[in-house]
Amino acid sequence: MTAVTTLSHPLPEPLVELIAERFRVLAEPMRIKLLDRLREGDATVGELVAATSSSQQNVSKHLRVLLDAGFVGRRQEGNFAHYSVADESVFRLCEEVCGGLRRQLAELDAVIAEGTAR
Amino acid sequence: MTAVTTLSHPLPEPLVELIAERFRVLAEPMRIKLLDRLREGDATVGELVAATSSSQQNVSKHLRVLLDAGFVGRRQEGNFAHYSVADESVFRLCEEVCGGLRRQLAELDAVIAEGTAR
DNA sequence: GCAGTACACAACCACACAGTAGTGTAGTTG
DNA sequence: CAACTACACTACTGTGTGGTTGTGTACTGC
16 A cells, blocks of 8 residues: 555545544544543543543543544543544644644744844 | 654643644635645736636735735745745645545445445 | 735624533442 | 334535626726
8 A cells, every 4th residue: 555645636626625534533632632531541431421521421522523524432431431543644634733843843943033033 | 853743741732722723814715825826836916816817915814814824925026926836835735635535435435335246 | 096805803603512411221229 | 012212314504605687996098
């Protein structure tokens, strides 16, 4: 498998929608937090509520979105629902984003340095 | 440079916001289309309007969002504003997303195959 | 100067969605 | 069965924003 599959040009409309939809799922701090916690390992809804300091209803709702998007998996065990990361690529996405943020910060830093050095 | 920088746990709140904000910029089909077109090379607003079949005002607005996020750069030349991709990582992000989509499709395919084979 | 072109900004509307409150539903315990 | 726990679903509200319309601004050519 090629590490980077070249995408067609122009991207067909439905694919564009799918891509945007997927980004939209990740465009929410609460959901990033949930994924961040799940990085440590599986967790029940209660544990995720504790980790995010949010309401149970809210956590449950966002978990549903992540589940529908296929980013997480769900396993029922008695009264408890255990959630886990189902698509490790989300972490690569976050790292790539953070890389972009770092690059921007570096550029800003360079500009400031140039501005103050003279 | 390490290919993958391990992120801290848990992610600090401001970083979570920044990550989500960055995903939010990409969570819009129109902006994906604009970036897709810019992949071919620089383009004026007029060219981008033609490529997206949208209004000039709308394209201009979305370009502003992409510019503020640092995904694209702007160069004025007479009456024309030339936009270009400033952060190539967006394409890796899109490819990663597409990879996730493909994986999901494959899983669905497997389920369907199993369901119809018996 | 005047007209025309290329782009950006502001105001508006309509829709989507995050968060909350309340309720429903399994499963467990006594 | 009754009470409790853990979680999901529904309805509602406020906020944010995508798209459109209208206008402003800067540059070009006559």
